[in-house]
Amino acid sequence: MLILECPYCGVKAEETELHAGGEAHLKRFGPGSSDDEFHDYLFMRENPKGVHFERWRHVNGCGKWFHAARCTMTLEVFGTYSAQTYEPPQDIRDAISAKRPDWSWREFK
Amino acid sequence: MKRYSVFAVAREALRYHSGWERAWRSPEPKRHYDVIIVGAGGHGLATAYYLGKNFGITNVAVIEKGWLGGGNTGRNTTIIRSNYLQDPSAAIYEKARSLYEDMSQDLNYNVMFSPRGVLMLAQTQHEIRGYQRTAHANALQGVETEFVSPQRVKEIVPIINLDGPRYPVLGALWQERGGTARHDAVAWGYARACSGMGMDIIQQCEVTGVRVENGRVAGVDTSKGPIDCDKLGMLVAGNASVLSEMAGFRLPMESVALQALVSEPIKPCMDVVVMANTVHGYMSQSDKGEMVIGGGTDGFNNYTQRGSFHHIEETVRALNETFPMVSRLKMLRQWGGIVDVTGDRSPIISKTPVGNVFVNCGWGTGGFKSIPGSGWGMAELMATGHSSLTEAFTIDRFKEGQFIDESVAAGVAH
Ligand SMILES: Cc1cc2nc3c(=O)[nH]c(=O)nc-3n(C[C@H](O)[C@H](O)[C@H](O)COP(=O)(O)OP(=O)(O)OC[C@H]3O[C@@H](n4cnc5c(N)ncnc54)[C@H](O)[C@@H]3O)c2cc1C
Ligand SMILES: [Zn+2]
Numbered sequence: 001m002l003i004l005e006c007p008y009c010g011v012k013a014e015e016t017e018l019h020a021g022g023e024a025h026l027k028r029f030g031p032g033s034s035d036d037e038f039h040d041y042l043f044m045r046e047n048p049k050g051v052h053f054e055r056w057r058h059v060n061g062c063g064k065w066f067h068a069a070r071c072t073m074t075l076e077v078f079g080t081y082s083a084q085t086y087e088p089p090q091d092i093r094d095a096i097s098a099k100r101p102d103w104s105w106r107e108f109k
Numbered sequence: 110m111k112r113y114s115v116f117a118v119a120r121e122a123l124r125y126h127s128g129w130e131r132a133w134r135s136p137e138p139k140r141h142y143d144v145i146i147v148g149a150g151g152h153g154l155a156t157a158y159y160l161g162k163n164f165g166i167t168n169v170a171v172i173e174k175g176w177l178g179g180g181n182t183g184r185n186t187t188i189i190r191s192n193y194l195q196d197p198s199a200a201i202y203e204k205a206r207s208l209y210e211d212m213s214q215d216l217n218y219n220v221m222f223s224p225r226g227v228l229m230l231a232q233t234q235h236e237i238r239g240y241q242r243t244a245h246a247n248a249l250q251g252v253e254t255e256f257v258s259p260q261r262v263k264e265i266v267p268i269i270n271l272d273g274p275r276y277p278v279l280g281a282l283w284q285e286r287g288g289t290a291r292h293d294a295v296a297w298g299y300a301r302a303c304s305g306m307g308m309d310i311i312q313q314c315e316v317t318g319v320r321v322e323n324g325r326v327a328g329v330d331t332s333k334g335p336i337d338c339d340k341l342g343m344l345v346a347g348n349a350s351v352l353s354e355m356a357g358f359r360l361p362m363e364s365v366a367l368q369a370l371v372s373e374p375i376k377p378c379m380d381v382v383v384m385a386n387t388v389h390g391y392m393s394q395s396d397k398g399e400m401v402i403g404g405g406t407d408g409f410n411n412y413t414q415r416g417s418f419h420h421i422e423e424t425v426r427a428l429n430e431t432f433p434m435v436s437r438l439k440m441l442r443q444w445g446g447i448v449d450v451t452g453d454r455s456p457i458i459s460k461t462p463v464g465n466v467f468v469n470c471g472w473g474t475g476g477f478k479s480i481p482g483s484g485w486g487m488a489e490l491m492a493t494g495h496s497s498l499t500e501a502f503t504i505d506r507f508k509e510g511q512f513i514d515e516s517v518a519a520g521v522a523h
Contacts, residue, residue, distance in 0.1 A: 001418060002409070016419050020408035022363075035508065043361035043452045043507040047350035049412045072364075072410045 002070075007080045009062040021055035024067050025087060025106070049073050051096055051103040053088060056080075069096060110305035112217050132297060133304035138311050138336050142170045144491065145329060145338040147316045147352060149173035150182040151292075151477065152469055153344035154299035154310075155484020156491070158216075161306040163485070164492040169308040170338075171300075172331060174315035178296030181346050182477065184414075184446035186369050186391065186403040188382050189478040190227040190287035192254035194243050195513045197501035198455060199250040204498060205482025209290060212481060218298030220290045221396070226381040227287030228257075228265060230431070232276040233387055240282040254284040268378055270433055276388055278431070289382060289393055295480060319356040325464035326356070340465045342491055347412065347447030349470035358462045360470070361452050361507050366407045367474050368416035370425075370443040374398030378434070388427030389420075392435075400438060402428065406448060406474060416445040448473045453506075455513035458487055458499040467491050468504070 002015040011017075022045075029041040046052065052072050057065045067085070069078040069092050078099070079092045088108060096103050103109070111117065111130055121128055144160060146153045149171045160166040171177075189209055191202035208215075209222045231237045244256045259271050262281050271278040300310055311333070318330035319341065328337035343352045347364040374397050384391035389405035404424030407417050421443060429436045451457060451471040456479075458469045469487045472479060486498030501513060 015409075015417055039508045040359075044359050045361065045363050047360070047363050047410060049348070049351050049364075052410055054409065070409075072412045075411070075413055075415075 002075060002077075004056060004068050004077060005080050006058040006061060006064070007066050007082055008064045009058065011058070011061055013058060013061055017058065017060040019057040019059040021057055021065065024053035024055050046106060048105060051078070051100055051105050053105060053108075055083070071100070110301065113219075132301040133310055135312065136309045138170060138172075138309065138314065138331070138333055141328075141337040142309075143168040143338070144340045144342065145169075145336060146171045146342045146344060147329070148180070148343065148345040148348075149177035149296070149300065149310060149312065150180045150344065150346060151178070151295050151299070151480035152182075152346075152472070152483050152487070153342070154296055154303060155480050156342055156344060156469065156487040157303045157308055157484075158299045158306075159485050159488035160492060161303065161308060163488055166492060167306045167308055169303070170336065171303065171308065171310045172314050172316055172329070172336075173310070173312045174332075176312050177300050177310060178293050181446040181448060182296050182480070183293055184369065184444055185292055185477040186393065186401050187289040187292045187477055188227060188287070188384070188391065188393070188475075189222075189290060190229075190284050190382075191252055191478070192229075192243055192247050192282060192284045192287070193515055194246055195455075195515060196246075196250060197513050198515055199247060199252050201482045201486060201498050201502075202479055203250070203252050203482075204485060205479045206286065208481035208485065209478075212290075212295070212298070216298035216302050218294060218301060220294040220298050222288065222290040224286050224288040225393075226265070226283065226285045227384065228262065228381055229282040229384045229386065230262070230278050231280045231282070232278060232385060234279070236387060237279055240280070243282060253286055254282060257281050257283045265381055266379060266383055268432055268434055269383070270431055273430070276385070276427070276430060287382065292477060295477075299484075316352065316355070319352070319463075319466070321357060321463055326466045340467070340491055342467045342469065342487065344469045344487070346470060346472065346476070347449050349449050349468065353461070353468065356461065356463050356466055360457065360468070360504070362457075362471060363410055363450050364412060364447050365409065365450060366411045366414070366416035366445045367403070367405075367448045368421060368443060368445040369401065369403040370421060370440050371395070371399040371401050372435075372438040372440050375400070375438070385427065385431055388424075388431070390424040390428045390431075392428060392432065399441065400435065402440075406450070412447055414445050414447055450474075453512040453514045454516040456483070456502055457504055458483065458490065458502040459504045460490075460494075461504065
C-alpha cells in the first residue's frame with residue numbers, strides 16, 4: 001500500500017485518500033507549437049522502471065495537488081513536494097541520489 | 110517432436126510413462142538468428158510460430174528473461190471475446206477468436222478452449238447505449254454478438270441478482286462464441302510447436318541492450334552475451350517502454366498493475382463468463398471449480414507485479430451485490446501483472462523508427478484473447494513489411510489522430 005505525506009497539511013495519507021494525477025512537470029504545448037511538440041505533450045509518457053516523478057492530489061483531505069518522487073520498481077517513496085514548481089527541488093534530488101546515485105529522469109539528474 | 114494422441118497415451122501407459130520427451134528444448138543461444146523475438150509470452154511465441162508456419166522462417170530465437178508464459182500470459186483471467194467496437198479491433202480480435210477454435214488441433218496441444226459464452230452486463234443507461242451501438246457495429250463487421258434483456262441474463266446466469274439496488278442489471282452484450290482457454294497451455298503449446306520447427310526458446314536470458322548500426326538493428330545484448338539478428342520483434346508487454354528506450358525511441362505508453370484472484374473451489378454454479386465493467390469486476394468458474402475474479406487497474410505507474418489491496422476490495426464488494434453467493438467464499442490466491450496501457454486503449458503493432466525493429470505492445474488489460482490473431486498479423490508484418498490485420502495499429506496513429514478508441518467500450522480490464 002502506497003503512503004504519501006501531503007506536503008501541505010502534513011497528513012501521511014494512504015492511497016485511497018489520494019488521487020494519482022500522472023506524470024509530473026509536463027510542459028504544456030498548445031496552439032502555435034509544432035505537431036511533434038503537441039503529440040509528445042499529449043501522448044508520450046515517461047514510463048521508467050525506477051525513479052519517477054508524479055502529480056498526486058490529496059483528494060479526500062485538503063484537496064490540494066502536490067508532487068511525489070517514487071521508485072516504480074520498489075514502490076519506495078523518496079519524498080513529496082509542492083506543486084508550485086517546474087522541477088524537482090534540490091533536497092528531493094539529493095534524497096534520490098543518496099539511494100540511486102546514477103538516476104536520471106528527462107533532463108533532470 | 111513426437112505427436113500427442115490417444116495412441117501415445119496408450120503406448121506410454123504400457124511402459125510406465127517413460128517415453129514422454131521434453132515439450133521444448135532449452136538450447137544455448139547461437140551467434141546469429143534471422144529473427145529474434147524478445148518476450149516468450151503468448152504474443153511473442155505466437156509471432157514466432159506463424160513466422161515458421163506461414164512464412165517458412167525458422168532460424169528464430171525467442172528470448173525470455175524469466176520463464177516462458179510467466180508474464181501476463183500466465184497471470185490473466187483468460188477471457189476471450191471479439192465484440193469490440195472499432196473495425197480494426199473487431200477484425201484482429203475476431204481473427205484471434207476463430208484461430209482459438211482449432212488451436213488445439215493445429216498445435217497438437219490441448220489449450221482447453223471453452224466457448225462457453227461471454228456476457229457483458231449493462232448496469233447504467235450509458236452502457237445500454239454503448240453496447241447496443243457495439244452490437245450494431247458488430248453486425249456490420251460480421252462478428253456474432255447480440256444485446257439481450259435482463260430476463261435472458263437471468264436464464265443464462267441463474268445465480269445473478271438483477272435488481273441492484275445500486276447496480277441493477279439492465280441488459281447485456283452476449284457473445285455466445287466467446288469463452289476461456291487455459292492460458293499456460295497456450296504458451297506451452299506454441300513453445301512446443303516452435304521448438305519442433307527448430308526454433309530456439311532461450312529462457313532465463315534478459316535482453317539488456319539493442320545494438321543499432323546505421324539506423325538498423327544489428328543484434329541484442331543479453332545476460333548470456335551478445336546475439337546478432339537481421340530483424341527484431343519486441344513483445345514484452347509491461348516492459349515495452351524499457352525495451353524501446355534501449356533501441357532509442359519512445360512509446361506512448363504507461364505500465365500499471367492489474368490484479369486477479371481466485372476463490373476456494375466450489376461445485377459448478379456458473380457456466381459462462383460475466384463481466385461487469387461499471388463496477389470493475391468480472392468472474393468465471395475454472396474447471397477446478399474456483400471462481401476466477403478480475404478487477405480494475407491501479408492508477409499509478411508500477412513495475413512490481415503487485416497491486417493495491419483496495420482495488421480487490423472494490424471488485425469483491427461490487428460483485429457481492431450482483432452475485433450474493435460470492436460473499437460466503439474464501440479467496441485463496443491473489444496476484445498482479447504489469448499491463449501496458451496506451452492513450453486510446455488499443456495496442457501498437459508497428460514498424461519503429463529503427464530499421465527492422467518491430468514492436469507489438471499496448472494490449473493492456475485485454476490481450477490474452479488476441480494472442481493468435483496478433484501473432485498471425487505480427488508475423489506477416491515482420492516477414493513481408495505489411496499486414497492488413499495490423500496496419501491501423503501503427504505508432505504514428507497518435508500523430509495522425511487516427512485513434513482506435515476502445516476506452517468507451519472497454520475502459521476496464523477486458
Ligand atoms: C490480472 C490480469 C488479468 C487479465 N485478464 C485478461 C483477460 O481476461 N482476457 C484477456 O484477453 N487479457 C487479459 N489480460 C491481459 C493479458 O494477460 C495480456 O494482454 C497478454 O497476456 C500480454 O501478452 P504478452 O505476450 O504481450 O506479454 P507477457 O505474457 O507479459 O510476455 C512478455 C514477456 O516478456 C518478457 N520480458 C520483459 N522484458 C524482457 C527483457 N528485457 N528480456 C527478455 N524478456 C523480457 C517477460 O518476462 C514476459 O514473459 C489480463 C492481464 C492481467 C495482468
Ligand atoms: Zn493535504
